[in-house]
Amino acid sequence: MSEIVKIAVDAMGGDNSPKKVIEGIEISLKKNKKNYFYIYGDENLLNKEISKTKLVKNYSEIINTKDIILDDESPLTAAKGGKNSSMWKTIESLKEKKTDISISAGNTGALLVISRLLLKTIEGISKPALAALWPNKNNMNVVLDLGANIECDKKNLCDFASMGSALFKSLFEGERPKVALLNVGLEEHKGNDVLKKTYAVLKNNKVKNFNFTGYIEGNHIMDGNVDVIVTDGFTGNIALKTAEGTANFITKGLKNSLNKLSILISFYSLKKFKEKLDPRKYNGAIFLGLESPVVKSHGGTDSIGFAHSINVCNKIVNANLIAKIKSNLITVDGESNE
Amino acid sequence: MSEIVKIAVDAMGGDNSPKKVIEGIEISLKKNKKNYFYIYGDENLLNKEISKTKLVKNYSEIINTKDIILDDESPLTAAKGGKNSSMWKTIESLKEKKTDISISAGNTGALLVISRLLLKTIEGISKPALAALWPNKNNMNVVLDLGANIECDKKNLCDFASMGSALFKSLFEGERPKVALLNVGLEEHKGNDVLKKTYAVLKNNKVKNFNFTGYIEGNHIMDGNVDVIVTDGFTGNIALKTAEGTANFITKGLKNSLNKLSILISFYSLKKFKEKLDPRKYNGAIFLGLESPVVKSHGGTDSIGFAHSINVCNKIVNANLIAKIKSNLITVDGESNE
Incomplete structure (x- = not known):
């Protein structure tokens, strides 16, 4: 019997977000309700999208964040000025052990830099x-x-x-x-x-x-x-x-x-x-080597692709990847x- | 008006040689008779194949060679022991300015090593x-x-x-x-x-x-x-x-x-x-940076692919690539x- 997997979601990154993110969560919940989502982003936009879905509200909570890291922002600028962004807060929830795994469809470079800043590297691993x-x-x-x-x-x-x-x-x-x-x-x-x-x-x-x-x-x-x-x-x-x-x-x-x-x-x-x-089936690169797994959805994918990545998140936590x-x-x- | 291009052909390398090589020359001659071929290889095998074609005998001469460099031979072994091979003699004809360009469908590594051994690098070029x-x-x-x-x-x-x-x-x-x-x-x-x-x-x-x-x-x-x-x-x-x-x-x-x-x-x-x-249209890698151009046909191509490479040889010489x-x-x- 698998436990409920706590997934931190950066809802603001990538094309057509947060719409595709919320729809992706809905699609994933239709197949598997053993996930709980901590959704980081603009409260108003998120509530609007969630109101169009049936399941998301029962399996999630929203954490309102002010800033968004843009797709073309340099990773270092994002890391310096992004402390109030949905991406930063998503990774921070991993650091605080509030969540098991995180997922973002945002700026890859920024995600890697912020993850390395906030999360420890697994002992013995030189580079994630x-x-x-x-x-x-x-x-x-x-x-x-x-x-x-x-x-x-x-x-x-x-x-x-x-x-x-x-x-x-x-x-x-x-x-x-x-x-x-x-x-x-x-x-x-x-x-x-x-x-x-x-x-x-x-x-x-x-x-x-x-x-x-x-x-x-x-x-x-x-x-x-x-x-x-x-x-x-x-x-x-x-x-x-x-x-x-x-x-x-x-x-x-x-x-x-x-x-x-x-x-x-x-x-x-x-x-x-x-x-x-x-390509939606292969969506979801995984940043490996940190104390918590960080999943990167393709910025250009749609809700079906995002749902595939959520499935990957669930498998990774249940299989105890880090151990x-x-x-x-x-x-x-x-x-x-x- | 372009001059006749003198092409040195290693007829023994690659799959299904020398059959595909001679057929490739025949195909190329049907379109363009402004090439003359110095064909290096086993005289008996070559004559047998040439007798099945119409044009090749009027636009070529055979130079009988004893040895063949095998496709799986190490480049260094080939360079050391290959002095009587069709490949070596083909490149040697470039060194002696008897021919303008060479083509082989044989062992790529051996071809690169033998070419570098026999031909000078163009002044100012560090690596071909x-x-x-x-x-x-x-x-x-x-x-x-x-x-x-x-x-x-x-x-x-x-x-x-x-x-x-x-x-x-x-x-x-x-x-x-x-x-x-x-x-x-x-x-x-x-x-x-x-x-x-x-x-x-x-x-x-x-x-x-x-x-x-x-x-x-x-x-x-x-x-x-x-x-x-x-x-x-x-x-x-x-x-x-x-x-x-x-x-x-x-x-x-x-x-x-x-x-x-x-x-x-x-x-x-x-x-x-x-x-x-x-892929036959893209057949023919070109080894650039030596005093004469060396063309490598794919080992697995057929006579049509080989004919495409001959066409590349003709263009390269007429365009005066080295200059x-x-x-x-x-x-x-x-x-x-x-």
Whole structure:
């Protein structure tokens, strides 16, 4: 029997908020009432949206906040001047242990900086990382880091392997996820120095929580042969956005090429495939490595995407992700920057 | 009036060679007879294939070579023991100025190492780079480096900008190609130190041969707003392969989802789109920065893809790519490794 999960919600970030946030909560409550929401934002706007829903008022309380961190605000400005913002107050509720997990569709950079300011890093973790779900032939991978850390050393990458496999186990079945390092080739001598050193540590480490399967190349990310893909934040960000750009290019090109009759006839056969690829299902990057989990919804997603992220929040807390990360950590010699 | 282009062909590398190589030459000759081919490989096999074609024998000569560099051979083994191979002899003909350009569908690593061993680097260029064509909304981009250099400094990246724009001008219209640096964000402070330094040089340099447009993110590579995208070989390789993997994932998933009737009805409308995305049209990476151009055909392409690469060879020589690169170079202060 799972406990009620207390979710802190920044209702003011991203496109079309707080409307999509409140609708997203409503959608999630229709399926699962084992969440309780602390909703941070402009009281008047929130009450107006909540009055249009049936369930939200019974499973939430509003905490009125004055300020909003804008999507194009610099993270440092946001951190300095944002103490009365819905985002800051959301993270603060985690610090005060009032809530179990937080979710925001707002400014990613500001969210990372504020989270690092207010929350402690898990002991033994050098840098927190941003992880996301990536569709593959069978189901989904966890990929990290996607942009929190531009430069990483072997200790960071080994931590990402531990944290990524803890996340995978929290969201999906399987006791020992398969972990691979993203590289430009499969042979042990390929890649830069950091990758070679990380390979050596992971290969020789008798870890009980995941299986290290070696390197993986970009063209095999979606093959479904591994569960967790580890990379530095620069490479991960380029890979994720390149995949997004390619998917958009193809699906738009395809849509423009199909005539109306063929769209009609293809509709049902295409529907299943489109559902599999629906980006709303993969919505929700998770900031891993802090004492509390911080979930980032895509700013451009809609209420259905936001509801998917709430589902991720629920799973993460019920699976006790933070405890899993702590027990997953591996020892890396020479833990200084190198 | 263009001169006859003398193309050195390594006929033994890649899948299904030399059959696809000879067929590719035949296809190219049907459209353009202003090429002459020096074909390196096993005489008996080549004669057998050439006897099945109409044009090849009148526009080529065979140079019999004993050895073949295998696709899975390590580049260093190939360089040490490969002196009698078709690949080595092909590059040697460039060194001896017997030919204008070379093409091979063989082992990429070996081709890069042998080319660097036998050919001089263009004065002023620190590291040669591997460039390729990438489809976009309007036409094609040039992207480099795609894997020749795992680590790059600002001087290398500035050279790539010069070489990439020279290649773009050789293959397409336009006097001042738009050049962008691949990064994780658009703001000047984003990315690693090398990118920030390169940005500063390119922004302040009054170059006459290209327009520097700043940073570009992975999701905009295919938007068609820039002509040349510059990155280090590690990032470029990950981005290219991730895009390939994503494209394969979507097109295969789509094919499996469509029923036979909808495929039939969609056939003509899909045909045009599929033609645009046909990877054979983008076949042919170009190794830039040596005194002669070296073209790498994809090992897995077929005769049509190989013919496309021959077309690229012809354009590059007629446009005098090497002279364009030399006149395109920009001065970078502090040209040592940093």
